Amino acid sequence: MPWQNDDRYSRQVLFRPVGEAGQACIRAARVLVAGCGGLGAESASLLARAGVGFLRIVDRDVVELSNLQRQALFEESDVREGLPKAVAAARRLGRVNTDVTVEPLVADVGPGNIRDLLDGVDLVVDGFDSFESRFLLNDACVEKGIPWVYGACIGSTGLAALLVPGRTPCLRCLMPEIPEAGTSPTCETAGILGPAAHLAASMQAGRALRWLATREAPDAAEVVYADVWEGRFTRVALPYRPEESRCPCCVERRFELLSVETPQTAGLCGRDSVQVRPLVPSRPDFAAIAERLRPHGTVLANEYLVRFRTGELELTLFSDGRAIVKGTSDPARARSLVARTFGV
Numbered sequence: 148m149p150w151q152n153d154d155r156y157s158r159q160v161l162f163r164p165v166g167e168a169g170q171a172c173i174r175a176a177r178v179l180v181a182g183c184g185g186l187g188a189e190s191a192s193l194l195a196r197a198g199v200g201f202l203r204i205v206d207r208d209v210v211e212l213s214n215l216q217r218q219a220l221f222e223e224s225d226v227r228e229g230l231p232k233a234v235a236a237a238r239r240l241g242r243v244n245t246d247v248t249v250e251p252l253v254a255d256v257g258p259g260n261i262r263d264l265l266d267g268v269d270l271v272v273d274g275f276d277s278f279e280s281r282f283l284l285n286d287a288c289v290e291k292g293i294p295w296v297y298g299a300c301i302g303s304t305g306l307a308a309l310l311v312p313g314r315t316p317c318l319r320c321l322m323p324e325i326p327e328a329g330t331s332p333t334c335e336t337a338g339i340l341g342p343a344a345h346l347a348a349s350m351q352a353g354r355a356l357r358w359l360a361t362r363e364a365p366d367a368a369e370v371v372y373a374d375v376w377e378g379r380f381t382r383v384a385l386p387y388r389p390e391e392s393r394c395p396c397c398v399e400r401r402f403e404l405l406s407v408e409t410p411q412t413a414g415l416c417g418r419d420s421v422q423v424r425p426l427v428p429s430r431p432d433f434a435a436i437a438e439r440l441r442p443h444g445t446v447l448a449n450e451y452l453v454r455f456r457t458g459e460l461e462l463t464l465f466s467d468g469r470a471i472v473k474g475t476s477d478p479a480r481a482r483s484l485v486a487r488t489f490g491v
């Protein structure tokens with residue numbers, strides 16, 4: 148039986164600022180969800196349910212038990228199966244709305260792939276967990292003139308802002324200096340309440356739907372902060388005055404982050420983990436690697452990854468040749484463990 152999609156979106160269409168015309172725009176839209184954790188998973192769910200025609204979801208991680216407290220798109224079975232978040236999200240959304248095309252990509256976003264990820268999208272929803280990634284996204288979006296919805300959450304608080312190149316300040320206007328890695332609190336160090344993540348994601352999705360349905364240009368970027376513990380909302384308007392600004396990104400158009408060379412190893416903030424990238428891209432043979440490792444520890448293998456546990460260490464190898472080592476923050480040790488364990 149064909150689904151009556153008129154009925155599916157009827158409540159949203161009844162909301163006047165959306166209407167039939169806005170719904171058609173939402174249906175035609177293509178959105179990149181960059182990072183699929185507390186913010187991205189919830190935004191992706193809201194956008195898929197709202198009928199955004201195409202969602203590209205990129206994330207580098209696997210669903211973990213500690214995600215389930217706030218990431219409502221995922222289930223215990225995803226943890227047991229060792230599914231990458233992008234894949235688990237696409238599976239779930241495929242069951243929620245067959246009307247929407249979801250393209251899952253298991254990858255780490257960096258200067259080498261960000262332009263390709265933005266290819267053909269109308270809007271980006273920020274689901275990243277680091278400033279480095281957000282500033283990279285800001286550079287790429289300003290370069291290509293693509294609007295994006297900044298979002299962040301920590302503890303009991305969340306915030307969101309729609310940033311439209313040429314019409315509002317960019318992230319670099321708001322924060323001229325990129326906070327150094329490890330200096331800002333993260334969910335892993337300061338904790339996070341589920342409602343704070345959902346609220347920030349809801350504000351992002353609200354901004355996204357409004358833009359997609361109406362293309363209404365904000366006169367100023369507005370950052371909305373909320374605290375779900377104190378029950379407090381604050382809105383700060385940020386007027387755009389390019390003639391007074393010396394922003395290196397949106398005024399001088401120097402996209403510094405796009406030309407940074409990605410290091411081979413990177414500590415994952417606050418997680419006692421290191422990510423190791425391959426020097427040359429490779430397509431590891433998971434079955435052969437799993438077979439070889441089985442006598443030496445606990446092995447989980449599926450079509451997306453192979454994971455090996457021994458003692459305090461856990462090593463996960465992905466199909467793009469990238470590996471994440473948990474249980475150390477020493478890049479040299481991580482590199483050598485990856486080489487020794489996976490032979491890559």
Ligand SMILES: [Zn+2]
Nearest residue numbers: 317320394397
């Ligand atoms: Zn700027």
